[in-house]
Amino acid sequence: MSSELNVHGARYQAGVGDGGSSGTAWSRWQSPAPASSGPARDGTFSQDKWWESPATFMLDVHADTEHDSLWLLALTAKSALLEATGHAFDCAVTLVRPEEVPLTAGNSNRAAGLAAWDQESGEGPVSQALGGRLAVVVNAASGGTRWPAYRERLRMSVYQSVASVPLQLAAGHCGAMTLLATKGAIFTPEVLSKAMAFAEVAATSLVAADEVRQALSTAHHLRSAIKGRTSIDVACGVIMARKRCSYDEAFGILVEASSHNNAYPKDVAETILDDLPGGAPAVHFKR
Numbered sequence: 001m002s003s004e005l006n007v008h009g010a011r012y013q014a015g016v017g018d019g020g021s022s023g024t025a026w027s028r029w030q031s032p033a034p035a036s037s038g039p040a041r042d043g044t045f046s047q048d049k050w051w052e053s054p055a056t057f058m059l060d061v062h063a064d065t066e067h068d069s070l071w072l073l074a075l076t077a078k079s080a081l082l083e084a085t086g087h088a089f090d091c092a093v094t095l096v097r098p099e100e101v102p103l104t105a106g107n108s109n110r111a112a113g114l115a116a117w118d119q120e121s122g123e124g125p126v127s128q129a130l131g132g133r134l135a136v137v138v139n140a141a142s143g144g145t146r147w148p149a150y151r152e153r154l155r156m157s158v159y160q161s162v163a164s165v166p167l168q169l170a171a172g173h174c175g176a177m178t179l180l181a182t183k184g185a186i187f188t189p190e191v192l193s194k195a196m197a198f199a200e201v202a203a204t205s206l207v208a209a210d211e212v213r214q215a216l217s218t219a220h221h222l223r224s225a226i227k228g229r230t231s232i233d234v235a236c237g238v239i240m241a242r243k244r245c246s247y248d249e250a251f252g253i254l255v256e257a258s259s260h261n262n263a264y265p266k267d268v269a270e271t272i273l274d275d276l277p278g279g280a281p282a283v284h285f286k287r
Contacts, residue, residue, distance in 0.1 A: 051084055051197035059205035062212050069209045070095060070105035073202055077177060078107045084194045087186055089179040090159075093167075093202070094119050094126055096174040110157055115164075115178045117153065124150035125164035129176035136192070137162040139184035160184040165195050167203040170210070177202055235269035238276070 050057045061072040070093040077091040092106035092115035102119055106112030118124035124147050125135030137147075137154065138161055154162065159180040167175030177199050181187075187195075232254065239250035258268040 050080070050201060051194040054197040054200040055204075057201050058208060059201055060209075061205050062209040064213075066095060066210065066213075067103050067105050069206060069213075070103055071107075073177075073206065074105055074107045074111075077179075077198055077202065080198060081179065081195065084198075085191050087181060087183075087191065089181050092116075092126075092178045092180070094130065094176045094178065095169075095206075096130055098172045110159075111178070111180050114153060114157060114159070114180070115176075118150060118178075119176075121149065123147050125162050126176050126178050129164035129166045129178070130174045132166050132174075134166065134192070134196070135162075135164045136187050138187065158182050161186050163187045163192060163195060165199040167199055167206065169203055170207055175203065175206065231266055231269040231273060235272040238272055 059073065059076060061069045061076070063069045063072060074091040074093050077093075078089055081091075082088055090106065090108045090111035092104055092111040094115050095103045096119070097103075102116075104112050104116040104119060106115060115126050118126035119130065121127075125137055128135035137151070154160075159182060161181045161184050162178060164176050164178040167177055169175045177195075179187075179195060232251075235254060236247055236250040239245070239253055240247060243250065243253065245253075254265050254268055254272075258265045261268060
């Protein structure tokens, strides 16, 4: 089955090893280098030989969750490597982080499921790539004593050959990009070279997406904290006017009310403000 993933919300088809449904993915290629250096920031990237200088490219895979970023990356890897090598692959991306549940996402359910089993069992090319080493299974039907359980699962699937490439991420984080093909002996030195180049782009892009996600989360929490503090201060002002007391006394009344109602002071303050004739005053943030 063909792969279709252009830039900016294009339709894509299910993977070569899966009859899954189609959907919409938002992604685009960007280059951190100055515009004069050549790489296109928008439009198709088929004419840009990203594998020759992967450090000059970055893929925008920012999403609300890490899992969605991995999914976008898998979709784009499938499309980019089809254009670069002429071979159709399914792709799964695995992420292991300290004290968090490992994540795996793929452009097809079969690819993601096989990669997740590998990561959980510790037996297979994904596990080796998570340890920092390239791993290749040339032909599932060929004999071999390494990873017998994995090879058996591979033989039961539609895939014949697999390559798993390490992703160099932040300290303490391990990642692997796994390519699965329905043909055997497909991973020639040239194909592996382009896969490793894409992995370099992918790793940089995932790190950038995580930094953006953390920055947005921090900004959201700061805005919430400022809004909550403002609500408390205004509510204290209302109490001061009604009780003819000091700010400290008003704040004490607010804390006591929150304790009696088993609620946060901010929530009690917002209730007081909502009961005002004009409702709660708006909080404005200047950019």
